[in-house]
Amino acid sequence: MMRLAFVLSLLTVANVAPPAAAQDYPVRPIRVIATSSAGGTSDIFMRALAEELHKSLGQPIVVENRPGGAFNIGSRACAEAAPDGYTLCIIPGEPLVYNQFLFKTLTFDPVNGFEPITQLFTITQALVVNAALNVKSLPDLTALSKAKPGTLSYSTASVAIAVLLERFKKETGTDMVRVPFRGGGEAVSALLSGTTPIGFYGIANVRSQLEAGTVVGLMVDSDKRSPLFPNIPTIPEATQKSFASRAYFGLLAPAGTPRLIIARLQSEVARIIDRPDFRSRHLIERGLEPIASKPDEFARLIKEDRALAEQIVKEAGLEPQ
Secondary structure (H helix, E strand, O other), X not given: OHHHHHHHHHHHHHHHHHHHXXXXXXXXXXXXXXXXXXXXXXXXXXXXXXXXXXXXXXXXXXXXXXXXXXXXXXXXXXXXXXXXXXXXXXXXXXXXXXXXXXXXXXXXXXOOOEXXXXXXXXXXXXXXXXXXXXXXXXXXXXXXXXXXXXXEEXXXXXXHHHHHHHHHHHHHOOOEEEOOOOOHHHHHHHHHHOOOOEEEEEHHHHHHHHHHOOEEEEEXXXXXXXXXXXXXXXHHHHHOOOOXXXXXXXXXXXXXXXXXXXXXXXXXXXXXXXXXXXXXXXXXXXXXXXXXXXXXXXXXXXXXXXXXXXXXXXXXXXXXX
């Protein structure tokens, strides 16, 4: 009987320990794995958010960049981390919903490997070209590619955008080659150097270049024209075709992270994003549309987006590599 009582007491302690730990959370620095390289839209945003979370949580938030592998490298590092609330990750939709249909094997489980905390924002993306190409519109781009076949390349982080551009190439005879995307900072460097003179990525990555005229915007993927650059047409305006899949980033944790911690983090992030000064400076002015959804809302979005991703990949005829 004494042995049974001892075992029961241990089980009782084990059952109450996680909530107690969650209530005291955090007691040490928190690591956030960024799946993009330093200088990209999500990296810049996460560092701004980390500063504010440091103030509210009382512990440093350290951003660790793990770019590459179509965002799979950072996603794996996050999924494999201890589910204790001290490793979080900022991840785009691609490794959560697309990559399972594009890769024969993944080193992490996109369906069961994460706890969604909140969808942070939707990105307004823009198709831009190096101004040296002297291209002002999609027809100009098509004409240039036909005049100089095999010489143009483009980069984008979004699978849906890549499918859109590949379809555009087939329909118009545009000759462009897709170059692997590692991160916003590297993509902009390649765009400006002319190594990869065409890009379709977050408008914040090229805002200063658009304003300076060193790159030219051809279209944006949002439903309405961007308030930052109202002269750039939307995808439907430029192509007469609709576009259903928007790019976004979310904050997640490894599967099994206590629900009290997930709820605390979502609440703190939503409070920060709801602040007018933060929204204006770090979201609206960067071409990002604020979301700050609840964990269950974000989980539902991921599930719905995964079904859409499977359909897009199938319609595009893409085979797992």
